Structure formats: structure tokens, C-alpha cells
Amino acid sequence: QKEVEQDPGPLSVPEGAIVSLNCTYSNSAFQYFMWYRQYSRKGPELLMYTYSSGNKEDGRFTAQVDKSSKYISLFIRDSQPSDSATYLCALTTDKLIFGTGTRLQVFP
């Protein structure tokens, strides 16, 4: 079993939709939980990070962590074509471990 599992996608949604991206993990030692966005041929860009169970909101983005279920989510409200990218969950103890990434396409 991989340490971090992520829904592979790809996901194609219309502009304005609510997008839900999810990861599960197996190692309860993970302490910090992040979401990165990566555009084609660019480095990953940190969107959000949190270390506790619950919700964290930043504009159109909400990160949700459930440590008891070992489940993390990223919600994107009012999705825009500019949100089209690959989204990677990432978890850390002494190393940053990435999920496989979900490719999102938002069409006008």
C-alpha cells in the first residue's frame, strides 16, 4: 500500500462548479498536510497547509483534514479555467511525500 493515495482523475468540470479533490494516507505519523498546484512545465506552488483536523479556508479554497480517518480534501468553489492544473496533496514528517496528483480541467 502506498503511503499516500490520491484519486487519479483526470477531472473535467464546467466553470463555476465546486471541485472536490481527495487523498488518503496510511502513516499516522504525518503531521503536516499540504496542497500544491502544478501547471504544466512549472514547479509545484503551495496552495494551503495545515496541521490539525478540521477546515481551513483561503478565498475559494478550503482544505479539510480528518486525522481519525486519515483523509484530506481540497475544495475549490466557483472553479475557473485558470484553475486547470494538476493538484498534488503532500504530507510530511521529516520528508515531504506527494500523492500521485489529480489533473483538473475547468472548461468555460
Add this chain to the structure above:
Amino acid sequence: DTEVTQTPKHLVMGMTNKKSLKCEQHMGHRAMYWYKQKAKKPPELMFVYSYEKLSINESVPSRFSPECPNSSLLNLHLHALQPEDSALYLCASRGAGYGYTFGSGTRLTVV
């Protein structure tokens, strides 16, 4: 300055060449990382430097040689690479929190 700068952006090298990738940050971060990313795959950790000392080597072949000359600079020296080493090489740094800042990467092609 909140960026990690990587040079060159693109590199094509032959299997007998020696080249170096450079990474620079001026955020005062004391942990720096090299990652390798193949197409449609997530980044994979190669090396970790903490306070300018190599702390993690993820069993990377010796044809990749990292170097941290000072707290702002990280190099990756390349020698006798194979075509399968072609990938996007990413540098990252981390400060006091746990958010990692990535550079845009060097796209390496080995011919």
C-alpha cells in the same frame, strides 16, 4: 524575495558530459531539497540538506552529486547520465514552518 530560482531552465546533455544545476534562495531557509519529476508523476525526493549538511540521500546513483556551498545555494552536479535520467529537476527550500517553496525546475534531456 520569496522565490527559489533555478538555472538553467532547460538543459540538453550527452551521456559523457558533465553539467551542473543551480538553485538559489534568499529567504533564509536552512533546509533545501532536490526532487526529480518524470512526466505525469509526482516529484520524488533525491537529497535533503539541513544547515548546509547532507541529511538525506534517497539512494540516488553516484552520477548525481549534490553540493551546498552556502546557506543560499544548492548545486546538483551531473556526470555520465543515462537517457532515463531525463526529467524535471526541482529544487525546494523550507523555512521555520512546513511550507516548502519550489523553483520552476530545470528540464533535463539526456541524449
